[in-house]
Amino acid sequence: MTDKDGPAHPQARLRRIFVESEGTMMSAETMISTAPAATTIHPRWVRVCHWINALAILVMIGSGWQIYNASPLFDFLVFPRQIALGNWLAGALLWHFAAMWVLVINGVVYVTLGIVTGRFRRKLLPIRPGDVVADMKAALTFKLAHDDLSRYNAVQKLLYTGVILAGVVIVLSGLSIWKPVQLRELTALFGGYDAARYVHFFAMAAIVGFIVVHVALALIVPKSLRAMITGQ
């Protein structure tokens, strides 16, 4: 199967390259994973990144709510102290600016590996609007199959892609609020300091919304939770 064998049909050649690269990626993932390739749903790096991220995001959200309370953006919304972290503003800021390193370093590792291993492309793309509508209907009527956890349905693809993008936005808007002088160009991109606070808030709201759905579904389909712990 080399080019020396003769000129292959261009499409066949493209297809072969694609398959080969898939194979390469699979073996790359298998190498980091302890489990046999055939049964591994989530390679080890995905699971490690997922749980580190889960911890970091909980601390970021809990402390973020306490920080929000010091100067609320909306009159009708103050987070109960019982669910906010840090006890008061200084404590919350200490938590927030400690967990941010974990969130960002882990996030960079995750996104980099997601791109270079091809996992994002294989698992999350393409997202077709027609599939999303069909799968959404099936989900809401409890007819959505979960037989093969290694393949995401269109709603999952949309939500996972969306939450990754929300993660990028929340980090960039957070940097804009933290460093509106040193990173003033970034802050300007969000429409200035005050606007960046709203962007940061709504990105948080989107992520919290995702977490609610995500955790509920993981509890409804427990084997998906097991897959994220054991990989299988």
Added chain:
Amino acid sequence: MRQRRTIPGVDPKLLIKDAARVMPDASRRSFLRGAASLGALTFLTGCDIIDGDTAESVLRKISEFNDGAQAALFSRTKLAPTYPESAITRPFPFNAYYDEDEAPQVDGRTYKLEVAGLVDSKKPWTLEELHALPEVSQITRHICVEGWSAIGSWQGTPLSEFLKRIGADTRAKYVWFKCAEGYTNTIDMPTALHPQTQMTFKFDNKILPRSYGFPMKIRMPTKLGFKNPKYVVAMEVTNTDKGGYWEDKGYNWFSGL
């Protein structure tokens, strides 16, 4: 981190007993309560991460690391955004840890700015002498650690100009400020020398009113509001970090923007 088997959320240590206090005493573990998220965290890790002393000292260490990260990120030449007069927030908010009618009342006729530390001339400065210094103006955004912001207009002399006149050793690490009500504040020398760091005598082209820090505040648009001291009566150029009112209570020391 010690192992525990109890169900998170029902650990009595997690229960909040002082629900109403806005700013608690800087007592031990005051940063560590915050039940639900920590409960979930404890659940996920199986560890009691709110073992107070460890967590608090780790958080303080990371905050010191963040001081270094911010100092590295700080540019001596990068300017804070400036705004047109029409953008000035009116009325500009009064902000302190006390009420407006408790703000210090400094007598401008007897006022003298004391200068100490690594400087050639420790001669105190009268307000008249200070007002005779060259005047620059800035309209910049004051950003509070709480998150809100307001745009103000400040006039005064660049602190770097004053430090030059008193023969300050600008290789020193810090400048420390003391205020009439006892508030203190230490800043890093690079920020002290930043072109927008200003010894401020006027707000909106009028002598500073009492509520905005008469007779002098230090305006630093590159730092959070609480690092901008008002009612300044003394300054010292030093290699010793003398801390500050809020920094000692747990706010990040560098607090750069």
